[in-house]
Amino acid sequence: MKTSFPKQDIKVLLLEGVSQNAVETFRQAGYTQIEYHQKSLPEAELKARVAEAHIVGIRSRSHLTAEVLAEAKRLIAIGCFCIGTNQVDLQTAKTLGVPVFNAPYSNTRSVAELVLAEAIMLLRGIPQKNALCHRGGWTKSALGSYEARGKTLGVIGYGHIGTQVGVLAESLGMQVIFHDIESKLSLGNARAAASLDDLLERSDVVTLHVPETPATQNMFGATQIAKMRKGALLINASRGTVVDIDALAEALRTEHLAGAAIDVFPVEPKGNDDPFVSPLVGMDNVILTPHIGGSTLEAQDNIGIEVAAKLVRYSDNGSTLSAVNFPEVSLPEHPKSRRLLHIHRNVPGVLSRINELFSAGNINIDAQFLQTDPDVGYVVIDVSADEAQASALKDQLAAIQGTLRTRVLY
Ligand SMILES: NC(=O)c1ccc[n+]([C@@H]2O[C@H](COP(=O)([O-])OP(=O)(O)OC[C@H]3O[C@@H](n4cnc5c(N)ncnc54)[C@H](O)[C@@H]3O)[C@@H](O)[C@H]2O)c1
Numbered sequence: 001m002k003t004s005f006p007k008q009d010i011k012v013l014l015l016e017g018v019s020q021n022a023v024e025t026f027r028q029a030g031y032t033q034i035e036y037h038q039k040s041l042p043e044a045e046l047k048a049r050v051a052e053a054h055i056v057g058i059r060s061r062s063h064l065t066a067e068v069l070a071e072a073k074r075l076i077a078i079g080c081f082c083i084g085t086n087q088v089d090l091q092t093a094k095t096l097g098v099p100v101f102n103a104p105y106s107n108t109r110s111v112a113e114l115v116l117a118e119a120i121m122l123l124r125g126i127p128q129k130n131a132l133c134h135r136g137g138w139t140k141s142a143l144g145s146y147e148a149r150g151k152t153l154g155v156i157g158y159g160h161i162g163t164q165v166g167v168l169a170e171s172l173g174m175q176v177i178f179h180d181i182e183s184k185l186s187l188g189n190a191r192a193a194a195s196l197d198d199l200l201e202r203s204d205v206v207t208l209h210v211p212e213t214p215a216t217q218n219m220f221g222a223t224q225i226a227k228m229r230k231g232a233l234l235i236n237a238s239r240g241t242v243v244d245i246d247a248l249a250e251a252l253r254t255e256h257l258a259g260a261a262i263d264v265f266p267v268e269p270k271g272n273d274d275p276f277v278s279p280l281v282g283m284d285n286v287i288l289t290p291h292i293g294g295s296t297l298e299a300q301d302n303i304g305i306e307v308a309a310k311l312v313r314y315s316d317n318g319s320t321l322s323a324v325n326f327p328e329v330s331l332p333e334h335p336k337s338r339r340l341l342h343i344h345r346n347v348p349g350v351l352s353r354i355n356e357l358f359s360a361g362n363i364n365i366d367a368q369f370l371q372t373d374p375d376v377g378y379v380v381i382d383v384s385a386d387e388a389q390a391s392a393l394k395d396q397l398a399a400i401q402g403t404l405r406t407r408v409l410y
C-alpha cells in the first residue's frame with residue numbers, strides 16, 4: 001500500500017561496525033538507503049549525519065546527547081545494538097517522539113562466560129605469571145594460586161548477566177551471594193547478601209553487573225574497596241563510570257586487592273586506532289580488555305538481527321514493544337487499513353481533538369490503540385481511507401497542539 005512517505009526514502013544510518021546481519025535485515029525488509037560506518041563519528045560529523053537520518057543504529061561509543069538529538073529533525077527511531085542504553089539521552093529522545101530499542105539479552109551469555117574465565121585466571125594468578133613468562137621469567141609456584149571450588153563469588157547487580165554468572169560459577173562449585181537494589185529470585189543455591197557491605201566482607205571475588213545510572217556513578221570507590229577482603233579480586237564488565245579507577249589502582253599497588261579484570265573504563269578510546277590510557281596500564285595482576293565483554297560473533301550476529309528487526313517493525317508497523325523509553329504498543333498487521341501514528345505530549349485534550357477530527361471528517365476508524373506514560377501519549381489509528389485522505393489526516397493530526405511526531409504507514 002502506498003503512503004505519503006515511501007520506504008525507499010527512509011535513510012538508515014548504522015555506526016560502530018554493527019553486524020552485517022543488521023544491514024541484511026533492513027535490505028530484506030525493503031530498505032535501500034543504508035549508510036554504514038565501521039567507527040563512531042566525531043561529534044560534528046555525528047550531528048550532520050544524524051540530521052539526515054530517519055533511523056540511527058549505534059553501539060556504546062556514540063553519545064546521542066540532547067545536543068545531538070536537537071539536530072535529528074527527521075528521526076523516527078534509535079537502535080542501540082547492545083544492552084546498555086546510557087549513551088542515549090532517553091528522556092530527550094522520548095520527548096522528541098523517538099523510541100529507543102536495544103538487545104537486552106543477546107550478549108548476556110558472552111559477558112558471563114568472560115567473567116567466569118577471568119575469575120579462574122585471577123584466582124590462579126595467571127595474568128602476572130603470563131606477563132612474566134613473556135618477559136623471559138619463570139615462577140613455578142603455588143603461592144597465591146587457588147581453586148575456584150569453594151570460593152565465594154559476590155555478584156553486585158543480579159540481573160540478566162549477574163544471574164548467568166552466578167549459575168556458571170555454581171557449576172564450578174563456587175558459593176554465590178548477590179546484592180541488588182531490587183528483590184530478586186535466587187537461581188540455584190545463590191543467596192542474597194544482607195547488604196552491600198556484607199557481600200564485600202564475605203566475597204573472594206566481587207563482580208559488578210549494574211547499569212550506568214546516576215546511583216551507580218562511582219558507586220564502587222575507596223570505601224567499598226577497603227571493605228573487600230585482603231587479597232580479594234574485583235571484576236568490572238558493567239560500565240566504566242561505576243568504579244573509581246584511581247582508588248582501584250591504589251588498592252592494587254598496596255596489595256589490598258590481589259588482582260582485577262576490567263573491561264570498561266571511565267574514558268574509552270573512540271576507535272581501535274586511538275590510544276588507551278589508564279592508571280591500570282602496566283599492572284601485571286590486572287586483566288585489561290577493550291570493552292569486549294559482549295563482543296563474540298554469536299552475540300553480535302544475534303544483536304544485528306534483533307535490533308534491526310525491532311526498528312523495521314516499528315518503522316513498518318508502529319509497534320513499540322520492548323522500547324526502553326516509550327509507551328509500549330504491540331500492533332497487529334493492518335492489511336486493509338491505512339495506519340496513522342500520532343505521538344504527543346501527554347497533556348489534557350489531545351485525544352479528544354484527535355477523535356473530533358475523525359468524526360468531523362466522517363472517517364471510519366477500523367481500530368485504535370493507545371498507550372501513555374506521564375510524558376508522552378502514543379495513539380495508533382487504523383482507518384479506511386485512500387492515500388489522499390490519509391495524507392490530509394496526517395497533516396491535520398500534525399496541527400494538533402502538543403503533537404511531537406506523526407506518520408502514515410505502508
Ligand atoms: N562489558 C560489556 O561488553 C557489556 C555487555 C553487556 C552489558 N554490559 C553492561 O552490563 C550492565 C548489566 O546488564 P544486564 O543485562 O545484567 O542488566 P539488567 O538490567 O538485567 O541487570 C542489572 C541489575 O542491576 C541492578 N541494579 C541497578 N542499580 C543497582 C545498584 N545501585 N546497586 C545494585 N544493583 C543495582 C538492577 O536491579 C538489575 O537487577 C548493562 O547495563 C551494561 O551497562 C556490559
Ligand SMILES: O=C(O)CC[C@@H](O)C(=O)O
Pocket residue numbers: 059060061081082083084085107294
Ligand atoms: O558493543 C558495545 O559497544 C557495547 C557492549 C556492551 O557494553 C553492552 O552494553 O551491550
